[in-house]
Amino acid sequence: MTVPASAPFFSRVVIVGVGLIGGSLALALKRAGAVGTVVGVGRSQASLERALKLGVIDEAATLEDAAKGASMIVLCAPVAQTFALLHALEPHLEPATIITDAGSTKSDVIMAAKTALGDKAAQFVPAHPIAGRELHGVEAALDDLYVGKKVVLCPLQENTRIDVAGVRAMWETAGAQCSVMSAVQxxxxxxxxxxxxxxxxxxxxxxxxxxxxxxxxxxxxxxxxxxxxxxxxxxxxxxxxxxxxxxxxxxxxxxxxxxxxxxxxxxxxxxxxxxxxxxxxxxxxxxxxxxxxxxxxxxxxx
Amino acid sequence: MTVPASAPFFSRVVIVGVGLIGGSLALALKRAGAVGTVVGVGRSQASLERALKLGVIDEAATLEDAAKGASMIVLCAPVAQTFALLHALEPHLEPATIITDAGSTKSDVIMAAKTALGDKAAQFVPAHPIAGRELHGVEAALDDLYVGKKVVLCPLQENTRIDVAGVRAMWETAGAQCSVMSAVQxxxxxxxxxxxxxxxxxxxxxxxxxxxxxxxxxxxxxxxxxxxxxxxxxxxxxxxxxxxxxxxxxxxxxxxxxxxxxxxxxxxxxxxxxxxxxxxxxxxxxxxxxxxxxxxxxxxxx
Missing domain, CATH: 1.10.3660.10 (6-phosphogluconate dehydrogenase C-terminal like domain)
Incomplete structure (x- = not known):
């Protein structure tokens, strides 16, 4: 695993949708000592409890509570839920928080983000980690799932350099290599x-x-x-x-x-x-x- | 491997095209003690020499010489060569010899066989072993390639029961399970x-x-x-x-x-x-x- 020279530290990372993808990211950040608290948000209470028991997350919370003081919010739910999640998040989003996602499609996610977040869409850095397993759910999460894998970043013109660098640093800390592309590409x-x-x-x-x-x-x-x-x-x-x-x-x-x-x-x-x-x-x-x-x-x- | 109760014995088996498919059949019959002499026929002298050296075949011969006294002739060459091979074989084919093939298509092979062999097409029992490896050539041949695999037989109305049973017994000796279908099916x-x-x-x-x-x-x-x-x-x-x-x-x-x-x-x-x-x-x-x-x-x- 290649840890960047100046390893980043995220005091509070919120994972929305704690399954294979979100759970593996949480484990990788924990393994690297790059995160203070991991907060899990999800529709299934049972799944969040399993994530707590497995040590994948430190707390389970509602989206509203999770957003308080968050350094990074990572959407790992199915892409069709992006609009609803960001719409619910918008009133509680703090100015210093970076939001990113892990969706397999990008143009539709960006459209949903711009509609749901308005001006705050500048805080949303779209991303797509290219990794998967045949197994699903938080039990399948691995702390090395992203080692050597590719992550595509599709930054918006509105994104700040610092926010894009923060998302890149997070994935590199998890062991991945980041590339930048337009959403259309x-x-x-x-x-x-x-x-x-x-x-x-x-x-x-x-x-x-x-x-x-x-x-x-x-x-x-x-x-x-x-x-x-x-x-x-x-x-x-x-x-x-x-x-x-x-x-x-x-x-x-x-x-x-x-x-x-x-x-x-x-x-x-x-x-x-x-x-x-x-x-x-x-x-x-x-x-x-x-x-x-x-x-x-x-x-x-x- | 399920060897049939009364294991058959073929005194002289001719393999036309000694690669993975033909070579594996030869090895399986040898392992089962079900064959006297295996004769190899092929376009490439180098390949036949390798087959001899590896003990896959006992003799290399021309199609004409190989046909003399053959119990069974098995075509393992690409299906597009079926007509040319059977046309060359026809004048030398003895009445007691069974011919069969290992082609992936059957209607076209049967058409080629009927055209090339005329009345002697009754001696041709079409077959298709469902087996393969990513490797090719006689070096890739395995004596257990057919164990547990399926072989489809598409007998002609002209075939005698004894000839069909002979081809079936040969494949069962190699460890395969035989099914019967029409060529169209x-x-x-x-x-x-x-x-x-x-x-x-x-x-x-x-x-x-x-x-x-x-x-x-x-x-x-x-x-x-x-x-x-x-x-x-x-x-x-x-x-x-x-x-x-x-x-x-x-x-x-x-x-x-x-x-x-x-x-x-x-x-x-x-x-x-x-x-x-x-x-x-x-x-x-x-x-x-x-x-x-x-x-x-x-x-x-x-």
């Missing part, structure tokens, strides 16, 4: 390499499961199907929110993909093996190259 | 759960690799992309042949998939989260169920 990149693959994987499993001979097909599905469809076991609610939240970029990537499929279909219709092989060859080389370059990072990934 | 099942996923995975990687910001996208691609695109690193030649060979079933599955994508696109366009969630939910449940049922077999798979 972020949403296009993740539509292509994450959101569209999830949609395509869900679509294939739905097609097979809906077939008259579904049982037979599933019985003969092998390793290729297993890998291709692993992400189709993901949370339907989360991916529903992402598809709707990242609507424009998703539609753009999906249209490009539809054109690619139409082209491949024509090649198959014409038994144009040479044309098919050219595309497969390009994809196969690109994938092998990517795999070779990513091998160490990939092995470190959960 | 086989091709539809594998178009859905194997061939289409490969096409979709190739298409996504080609799309990302062709993007102007390909480097940025690949840099931020994570675990979902990794799993979804693992099969896009597969052999372009092999999948070209399968797409063309299984043309009708591929086009049918692809059309269904295009309709599914068009429907999902409309849901996203209308920000219809409920509609999206319903489809994701169905897919997620089906995938989780499949994963739970297949866990032991999946772990055993390479």
């Amino acid at each position: 972020h949403d296009a990149v993740f539509a292509a390499v994450s959101h569209l693959p999830h949609l395509l994987s869900y679509a294939l499993v739905a097609q097979v499961a809906n077939a008259e001979d579904a049982a037979l097909k599933l019985d003969f599905a092998g390793g290729g199907f297993r890998d291709f469809t692993r992400i189709a076991a993901s949370s339907p609610e989360m991916w529903r929110d992402i598809c709707v939240g990242n609507r424009e970029a998703m539609l753009s990537e999906l249209s490009t993909y539809q054109a690619m499929l139409a082209h491949l279909k024509t090649l198959i219709e014409n038994s144009n093996g040479e044309g098919l092989e050219r595309i497969f060859q390009r994809a196969s080389q690109a994938r092998q190259q990517w795999g070779a370059q990513r091998a160490p990072a990939v092995n470190a990934e959960p | 086989h091709d539809a099942v594998f178009a859905a759960v194997s061939h289409l996923p490969h096409l979709l995975s190739y298409a996504l990687v080609a799309q990302v690799a062709n993007a102007e910001d390909a480097a940025l996208k690949l840099d931020f691609a994570g675990g979902g992309f990794r799993d979804f695109t693992r099969i896009a690193a597969s052999s372009p030649e092999m999948w070209r042949d399968i797409c063309v060979g299984n043309r009708e079933a591929m086009l049918s599955e692809l059309s269904t998939y295009q309709a599914m994508l068009a429907h999902l696109k409309t849901l996203i366009e209308n920000s219809n989260g409920e509609g999206l969630e319903r489809i994701f939910q169905r897919a997620s449940q089906a995938r989780q169920q499949w994963g739970a049922q297949r866990a032991p077999a999946v772990n055993a798979e390479p």
Whole structure:
């Protein structure tokens, strides 16, 4: 883990949504000695109690109480809740508090933040940690989840340099590497390499499961199907929110993909093996190259 | 490994194409003591010499010489070579010899066999072992590759019961479980759960690799992309042949998939989260169920 030369210290960090993502951040900051008190906010009392018992948070509080004297408030709830959470937070937000989030989409989150916070949106620094596990909930939280992982920051023009640096320092303290992108660029990149693959994987499993001979097909599905469809076991609610939240970029990537499929279909219709092989060859080389370059990072990934 | 009560014995087995699939079959039959002599036939002299050195085959021969006195001839070459191989074999085929294959598509292989062999097509029992590894070539051959794996037999009406039983006994001796399907059913099942996923995975990687910001996208691609695109690193030649060979079933599955994508696109366009969630939910449940049922077999798979 790379701790920045001058390690930051946050006296009071509020985690809104104490699951895998928020819980792992809390544990990482605690491990680094970079936080005074971690306050957990959440809809489920049982989940907050488990977080207290596990030592992931030091206190559980309402959003209003948690905001008092907070150095940093981190939204780790599903992105569709961003507006409601920030709207409830706004009257209690103190001028010195930085707010940030961990959502998979950014343009919609920023729109929600600007609407809910008005001028106080300057205190909101949008972020997206690229990390996950197949397990969910606070029990799955790990203090090293973010070590070697990427975090994308999409700062607003209104953000102060100091606030952006504070969010960056927090994630670097957790072991992550931060990159800066525009929200539009972020949403296009993740539509292509994450959101569209999830949609395509869900679509294939739905097609097979809906077939008259579904049982037979599933019985003969092998390793290729297993890998291709692993992400189709993901949370339907989360991916529903992402598809709707990242609507424009998703539609753009999906249209490009539809054109690619139409082209491949024509090649198959014409038994144009040479044309098919050219595309497969390009994809196969690109994938092998990517795999070779990513091998160490990939092995470190959960 | 389940060896049938009355283990069969094949005095002379000819493997045409001594790579992973053919080599593993040879090793399995040797391990079970179910074969006298294994004869290897192949285009590459170097590869045959390696197979001899590794003890995978006992002799290397031309197709013509190999056919003399053969109990069983197993085609393990790419499916597009089926016609040429059987056409060359036909004049030398002895009446007591059984021929079978290991191709991933069946209707096109059967068409090639009937055209090349004429009346002698009765001696050809089409088969498809569902097994593979990421490694290729005779060096990757394993004597237990087929243990617990499925083999689909698509017998012709012309086949004798004894010949079909012989092919079944051979695969069971290698540790596999045999199922019988019509060629049409086989091709539809594998178009859905194997061939289409490969096409979709190739298409996504080609799309990302062709993007102007390909480097940025690949840099931020994570675990979902990794799993979804693992099969896009597969052999372009092999999948070209399968797409063309299984043309009708591929086009049918692809059309269904295009309709599914068009429907999902409309849901996203209308920000219809409920509609999206319903489809994701169905897919997620089906995938989780499949994963739970297949866990032991999946772990055993390479």
